[in-house]
Amino acid sequence: MRRSWLKITACLIAGLYVAPAANSMQWSRPPSAAATLTGELPRVLASSKPEEAVVAALTAIRQNRLAEADKLVDALLDARPNYRLAHLLKGDLLMARAQPLATIGSAPIADEKLKDLRDEAAVRMARYNAPPPLSEIPANLLQLSSSQRFAVVVDASRSRLYLFRNDNGVPRYVLDFYITIGKLGFDKSREGDQRTPLGVYFVTNHMAREQLDKTYGQRAALYGVGAWPLSYPNDWDKQQGRTGSGIWLHGVPYDTYSRAPKASNGCVAMPNADMEALGSYLQANTPVVISPKVEWVSSEEWQRRREAARSSVEGWRRDWESLDTPRYLSHYAGEFKSGSMGLSEWKAQKTAVNAGKQWAKIKLDDVSLFDYPSADGSLLMANFAQDYKSSNLENRSQKRLYFRRHSSDWKIVYEAAAG
Incomplete structure (x- = not known):
């Protein structure tokens, strides 16, 4: 308008x-x-x-x-x-x-x-x-855990970054900024392709300019006020054979105020004052979703999608806990992978493990859910802490599940331990 x-x-x-x-x-x-x-x-x-x-x-x-x-x-x-x-x-x-x-x-x-x-x-x-409908919610942010105070969504095709705060699980718009992405656009697949990746990543740490100077010398000038590294490649990227590293949010050289919309080697770059403003909200584990185009939905539609995603994860947890192995395994897709293990090996392993148990209790904490940016737009990512107790084993771990829509159901296509 x-x-x-x-x-x-x-x-x-x-x-x-x-x-x-x-x-x-x-x-x-x-x-x-x-x-x-x-x-x-x-x-x-x-x-x-x-x-x-x-x-x-x-x-x-x-x-x-x-x-x-x-x-x-x-x-x-x-x-x-x-x-x-x-x-x-x-x-x-x-x-x-x-x-x-x-x-x-x-x-x-x-x-x-x-x-x-x-x-x-x-x-x-x-x-x-044509301002975005800021009263609506980006579909990518389906659920933020209580530990994730803020989340970032990047609209790669529009050179725009949005910051949201976690309002009791509901993303609320805070700020937005102009950004620079890779010289050759987005959808990174290999080292050196000068593209920005698409996916869900997390801030891993903060590298102040002083640290960058010590580590990179004159090259540190490229990053301006500092850098916030992201977790690229994540487990899904690795499973898909994507390579490369060093994807950061960072500033720009001090001799320029801003860079062109497509000018980085794959990172997301921002004017230094903007990067400092955004950086004051970032911490380790802040989600950063990089999407080719943000889909904005009404609060009613967002709630509907959120409940559907929650139901899929809860159904998997409940059926695993029940020790009804066929019902539990029905949540996995034919193309499922976990590391180098395919569905047939997974079924054999889980059948053998469950046969030796009398009971199991599974609790999921700090659950975050994301509509994962992908070529066909049909991935759901669940990230959580898993507390597993059974008649002969107890452990707590971080886990990540990737679901793909199959007809009207979500089926797990990848399962990994989250670092």
Whole structure:
């Protein structure tokens, strides 16, 4: 839905007072009062909300309000002298004094990355012209465990990252940011393919810039303020034969404000101020879902999918605990794997193990459920702590199950110990 210039500007003014961190983007319904870019507003906007300032400048240029655009761009360059897109817009505004502008980047600049800057402007504008339905919930986040205070969802095709907080199990929108992904897009499959992986990953730790400098020397400059490594490749990636490593959330070199939408070697990169803002919410085990395109669903539809996923996991647990081996094994698909073990070996092992037990009690704790991004969109991932007690064995472990839809049922296609 396209907004009028007055509504955009009014929304930006409101955002200056409600935003929790510099450069973060927290949205509220724009007030009806009109506003214009006068006085200190361009400077304040450029300093605290650079992306909104770019969008406002682009909107002003398109509506031929060049004086207002010029004030905004000058303020941007004062606040962020390394913002290359702002330099491009300044070139456009200078050229506009001689002739009408045909497109972004009309100025004859000797920059081979002109297309990258146009692409960045386009995806930033797209966020404003067609905002996501933030009252709805991303379908990927079906259940967060109590230990997961926040979760991240990346929309790879739209160069956007969303942060959600765990509100008693319900994901609630907090912030969103512009991001950079791999040079060749997404769906990573091998080492060095310059693609960003699709899947469900977890933050493993935080590498501050000082640590990066000690470890990587001059190469650390690529990561800006720091890095938050992700658990790629996960167990499903390995089962699918995907290779590679070192997929991180990280900042950008200090000599540039932001990078093009597709410019990394596979990581998710963000402007340094944005990375610091996001990093304040991240901790080990924070889920990061990277999807080709986020599906937003109503709370009613989300609840329906969540209950269906819970039912599948609970049915598996209940039937395993019952020691009714055929019924328990009915939860596994014909293509099931666990490491190098296929379904026939799995059936033989479980039949032998259950035959030696008089009773079993199985409890699942810290359960998180994700609609796992995949080519056919039919994977469900369950991650949990498993407390197993039986007549002759007790243990506690972390486990991960991957289900695939078969007709109207979910069947387990992979089972692994979660590290």
